[in-house]
Amino acid sequence: xxxxxxxxxxxxxxxxxxxxxxxxxxxxxxxxxxxxxxxxxxxxxxxxxxxxxxxxxxxxxxxxxxxxxxxxxxxxxxxxxxxxxxxxxxxxxxxxxxxxxxxxxxxxxxxxxxxxxxxxxxxxxxxxxxxxxxxxxxxxxxxxxxxxxxxxxxxxxxxxxxxxxxxxxxxxxxxxxxxxxxxxxxxxxxxxxxxxxxxxxxxxxxxxxxxxxxxxxxxxxxxxxxxxxxxxxxxxxxxxxxxxxxxxxxxxxxxxxxxxxx
Amino acid sequence: xxxxxxxxxxxxxxxxxxxxxxxxxxxxxxxxxxxxxxxxxxxxxxxxxxxxxxxxxxxxxxxxxxxxxxxxxxxxxxxxxxxxxxxxxxxxxxxxxxxxxxxxxxxxxxxxxxxxxxxxxxxxxxxxxxxxxxxxxxxxxxxxxxxxxxxxxxxxxxxxxxxxxxxxxxxxxxxxxxxxxxxxxxxxxxxxxxxxxxxxxxxxxxxxxxxxxxxxxxxxxxxxxxxxxxxxxxxxxxxxxxxxxxxxxxxxxxxxxxxxxxxxxxxxxxxxxxxxxxxxxxxxxxxxxxxxxxxxxxxxxxxxxxxxxx
Numbered sequence: 001x002x003x004x005x006x007x008x009x010x011x012x013x014x015x016x017x018x019x020x021x022x023x024x025x026x027x028x029x030x031x032x033x034x035x036x037x038x039x040x041x042x043x044x045x046x047x048x049x050x051x052x053x054x055x056x057x058x059x060x061x062x063x064x065x066x067x068x069x070x071x072x073x074x075x076x077x078x079x080x081x082x083x084x085x086x087x088x089x090x091x092x093x094x095x096x097x098x099x100x101x102x103x104x105x106x107x108x109x110x111x112x113x114x115x116x117x118x119x120x121x122x123x124x125x126x127x128x129x130x131x132x133x134x135x136x137x138x139x140x141x142x143x144x145x146x147x148x149x150x151x152x153x154x155x156x157x158x159x160x161x162x163x164x165x166x167x168x169x170x171x172x173x174x175x176x177x178x179x180x181x182x183x184x185x186x187x188x189x190x191x192x193x194x195x196x197x198x199x200x201x202x203x204x205x206x207x208x209x210x211x212x213x214x215x216x217x218x219x220x221x222x223x224x225x226x227x228x229x230x231x232x233x234x235x236x237x238x239x240x241x242x243x244x245x246x247x248x249x250x251x252x253x254x255x256x257x258x259x260x261x262x
Numbered sequence: 263x264x265x266x267x268x269x270x271x272x273x274x275x276x277x278x279x280x281x282x283x284x285x286x287x288x289x290x291x292x293x294x295x296x297x298x299x300x301x302x303x304x305x306x307x308x309x310x311x312x313x314x315x316x317x318x319x320x321x322x323x324x325x326x327x328x329x330x331x332x333x334x335x336x337x338x339x340x341x342x343x344x345x346x347x348x349x350x351x352x353x354x355x356x357x358x359x360x361x362x363x364x365x366x367x368x369x370x371x372x373x374x375x376x377x378x379x380x381x382x383x384x385x386x387x388x389x390x391x392x393x394x395x396x397x398x399x400x401x402x403x404x405x406x407x408x409x410x411x412x413x414x415x416x417x418x419x420x421x422x423x424x425x426x427x428x429x430x431x432x433x434x435x436x437x438x439x440x441x442x443x444x445x446x447x448x449x450x451x452x453x454x455x456x457x458x459x460x461x462x463x464x465x466x467x468x469x470x471x472x473x474x475x476x477x478x479x480x481x482x483x484x485x486x487x488x489x490x491x492x493x494x495x496x497x498x499x500x501x502x503x504x505x506x507x508x509x510x511x512x513x514x515x516x517x518x519x520x521x522x523x524x525x526x527x528x529x530x531x532x533x534x535x536x537x538x539x540x541x542x543x544x545x546x547x548x549x550x551x552x553x554x555x556x557x558x559x560x561x562x563x564x565x566x567x568x569x570x571x572x
Contacts, residue, residue: 055321074473078488108482110489111314112473113430117447124431130318146481147318154315158327162309166282173480185522192521192559213281215309217380221330224378225323228371232320 043094051135053239056127063088069115069125075108084125107133107145138240149176159225162215269401273341274302277351278310284510286554290539291347297546298402305335311354314477322371328358329372333384347394349509353427355391360434362386395452404459413461414545417569421467421502422453425512453538460545465500469493476511490519494531506538517559534562544571
């Protein structure tokens with residue numbers, strides 16, 4: 001079956017009748033041939049262009065639908081619903097509502113780059129997955145995924161100090177995603193770690209939390225990176241047609257923060 | 263030697279993980295270098311390469327971060343080779359090299375940030391980035407290791423695990439897949455070759471370049487645990503006693519999810535996880551402490567002692 005017809009045979013689109021006789025033939029029961037007719041009227045042709053404007057999505061137009069990406073995909077092997085080829089098809093066709101059905105799993109791409117390795121057209125599907133996940137978030141279709149929160153905590157530290165310290169990244173990530181620090185596996189890991197470690201090393205690990213490792217004379221690099229990030233964010237906002245929305249939100253915030261009577 | 267460059271004295275870029283959870287990798291790499299008469303000079307005042315996260319905020323910032331490391335090595339220290347034992351660092355430096363060679367836009371952004379940050383802009387081609395595997399294989403070679411180790415790892419069954427970032431995507435590793443003597447991106451073998459030269463028995467391990475889910479080890483832990491479980495099962499089914507690693511993210515991922523698989527899913531496995539530099543160090547006669555064997559969460563000391571290796 002062609003990939004674009006896949007959604008037609010979902011259980012909710014199949015017809016089932018308890019008593020149906022057509023031309024004297026009893027066709028009661030479950031018949032996959034009686035598919036609910038479906039006309040797609042909600043094409044959003046802007047999606048492909050919007051996703052191409054985000055980092056990683058640049059080469060989506062090259063796709064030939066060969067399926068090498070899905071065939072090689074690490075996540076597809078553990079969750080068959082994870083289907084990069086299908087999503088690329090939907091994006092290029094502008095089938096937004098069908099794409100949104102999978103909005104909660106697209107961020108799960110683990111960036112193993114098997115798809116990019118296999119792709120004969122250099123679509124860079126790994127990048128497309130990241131761009132699509134960002135598009136979903138920027139458009140407000142999904143909240144920030146745990147992966148995005150992690151990226152932000154991590155990148156925030158790198159831009160701030162030039163280096164990261166893993167314990168700090170872990171704590172901030174668990175805090176921002178509302179998870180308790182005491183995870184059973186983490187406790188077990190620390191136990192086994194502490195068991196084999198000399199005191200010197202434990203002190204070193206502890207101190208890394210107080211004296212954060214940092215690159216010296218980083219301030220100028222930090223401000224140059226921050227300036228670039230801000231520019232890019234503006235660009236993406238414009239490319240996704242979000243300028244008006246952001247302006248509106250800003251006005252709302254200002255009007256609320258201004259005390260009445262002033 | 264692939265590039266004809268001398269790897270006797272190279273710039274060393276440990277990266278953040280080797281200062282944190284992977285101190286054992288840092289320690290064993292340095293000790294092995296010392297034992298082999300190779301000199302490492304740490305890149306001065308280095309910064310994070312961007313790991314797997316910064317590119318998701320913006321890939322060109324990652325290119326800048328990696329380029330700064332190479333710029334310091336080349337312009338401030340006069341090196342033409344940077345050795346990075348971490349797959350993430352190695353991958354990102356290679357990626358930056360590729361982008362700066364092929365993408366005008368990346369060059370512009372890197373030049374702009376470098377100038378504002380007050381250091382020389384890195385120019386593509388100034389340094390060659392190599393992995394710890396290239397470093398030992400090209401400078402010492404299998405024959406050299408065979409002479410020095412005298413088959414010390416004899417009787418140890420090893421699954422060599424390379425992960426994702428060492429070989430994928432292919433286009434950032436132009437020196438690989440170049441026929442005899444070069445590394446293969448589909449079935450990498452440099453670690454196999456080195457450990458075999460030290461006497462180890464490499465098992466036929468099908469998941470050499472499978473993904474451990476390292477990028478989502480915390481944000482999507484269940485998926486990562488599932489992926490690691492597959493790797494552990496395959497290693498045990500191949501008859502391996504240890505999994506040799508050459509990446510701090512893979513290594514800590516395997517250790518963490520081995521515990522998680524047991525705690526959360528009831529899957530218990532006995533295969534031990536060891537950095538390849540730790541095995542080489544032991545084979546060269548170094549003490550277990552010197553290569554940081556006690557710093558691993560996966561406890562391989564008993565097994566290696568039993569085999570007469572540690």
